[in-house]
Amino acid sequence: MQAQELDALRPAEGESLAFDTNPVLNERPTHYCPGCHHGIAHRLVSEVLHELGVADRTILVASVGCATFTYDYFNVDGLEAPHGRACAVATGVRRARPDSVVFTYQGDGDMAAIGMAESIHAANRGEKITGIFINNTVYGMTGGQMAPTTLVGQKTTTTRKGRSVSNEGGPIRMAEIMAQLDGVAYSARCALDSVKHVREAKKALRKAFEVQLQGLGFGFIELLSGCPTNWHLDPIAANKRIAEAMMPVFPLGVYKDVAAAQNGEAQHA
Amino acid sequence: MSADTNRMLIKGNEAVAFGAVDAGCRCYFGYPITPQNEVPEALSSLLPEIGGQFVQAESEVAAINMLLGAAACGIPALTSSSSCGISLMQEGISYMAGSQIPGVMVNMQRGGPGLGDIGPSQGDYFQAVKGGGHGDHRNFVLAPSTAQECYDFMFRAFALAFKYANPVMVLGDAIVAQIKEPVRRVPPKDAVAPEKLADLAAPWRMEGFGRRGPGAKPRLLKSVYLAEGALAERNRMLMRKYESMKADVAWECTDTDDAELVVVAFGSIARIARSAIRQLRAEGHKIGLFRPITLFPFPDEALRALAPGRRFLVMEQNTGQMVEDVRLALFGQANVSPASVSWHGVMPGLFIGADALREPMLQALKEN
């Protein structure tokens, strides 16, 4: 870091630090593309773990995708899982260490294609884990192939004329599916395309962890995210796509909140 | 009526379950498949009774990954399956080998390939011994031949898994799985205490850094190494580890001292062969049995020591797998010609008796 930067980082007279990093997030600069929302999602998760004071008993189960290296960015014990299997690995971890806090961090291919069975069944069993689902409608790491969440008509490297319902079927809505399962205590869909949505996403993320701490069941959160590189859009245009094209297909909302229901709070979909 | 309350009349599958629990296993993840269903069925009540975890997984793919997660936490954990289900587990096994995670797996082999049948076979020898998953990996492989060994070998399996931080495969078959025999439910004399297993896991297990005291750094268990030369170094380390497993090689010789012909067999086939050998010995034939107990590491040095002046008849229930390792062990040895190793295969799925092995043994005894 430059000397001037270090100086600038000292609060001056009458100033307070309004935004800083936290000790759960590793300082290492990320390998993610410019404008990739993994960075925002990672930061939010680290803030929640820090604020809940649970980092020292957290075990992160990483997945395969651009986020294979999630564990490099969190100062918590981290375990690799084969592609799609994070929820099964997390089940094993949680059963072996009942006093730990366990979360998975998975892309759309990992959780909803190859890992669909493991994700659904861990959720159905009500495993006390938090599943974080990054929905960016493509397979990012491997260069932009179709994902289960790719929109109808969306061009990808394996749907060059655009996804067609007759050949590929339509996009899968995980937050709604998860909400159907008895073992799921919290299921929400948020987005990372605007400051307002990022703030809401953090609140939802916190709830998805709290249900684990309260022993209520599986906590699920779907985060609509951008992939500028494979969408061939700059980050700002990518954010617009989330708002204009993705949200109508993947509506934001809380689809299940067992704790709120118990408290008689209103649920909205 | 036996006054020995440790003596039970149980199937090999049940012996696996009791052995696992007594050896310290506290997590089981598995999926129903014939002929090993008594393993999950027994553990579904044994484990919860002692505060352990039992999960019937949605598939063998899920089961092996749950095993990976639990064993990564340093907790003795187990899965079991049969042939086709073990095929589904290969990815997870490769990952455990690559990440150095001590998962224990039991394969009660059935006839293959494909759906095959539900009879006995030894057709998964290659899969178990050569590392059936991708990449250069090896499983430590134990081959029980009795229900008592199904019980006893579980202690060995967990001890070896934690000693080497490596997957261990207990390779049985439909006969040893389903046979009902007296089993003494008493830990072997050399059994390693579960607390000792926990000590072995302390340097690498997933547990949350808070458990390791103030200033403890988070740790990572993974098999991906992308930096230049990093995977090469990792593989060299694993190679050295697999080589070092020779320290725990095991085999059993019966009547080999003055034998002209030595039958080489493992698991249930070794046991059936022993009956035939006993008959032939009584008729004056000089025949013995060499039974590998560890299939990896393979007891090649012991075999080479036996070789001078003897011929070998490899008998196995497949179309030719262990015979390759026998030939490899003896290749190039002085006074051992390739013709001195012959082979007899029992086809997968068949239930045979000693009489089925007698003829091939007599045939081999005649040849010179």
Added chain:
Amino acid sequence: MSRVVFLEERCKGCRLCVEACPVHILRPSGRFNRHGYEVMEMDGQCTGCTSCAIMCPDVAIRVFKSAKPAKGEA
């Protein structure tokens, strides 16, 4: 007065902060860090709202808020 500081070696030039700033005081600086990314800079009166830092995927922004409210601050 409130201000932001860019940790320039972390910035990837994605411009999400520029878009997010409600008072439009962030802009490309014309300077490139050693990774080849054009880093952003502040030019104008910051309100300390932290919108830019909230949107930054690279935790490249630190925000300092004045104790005394300045004119135009939210």
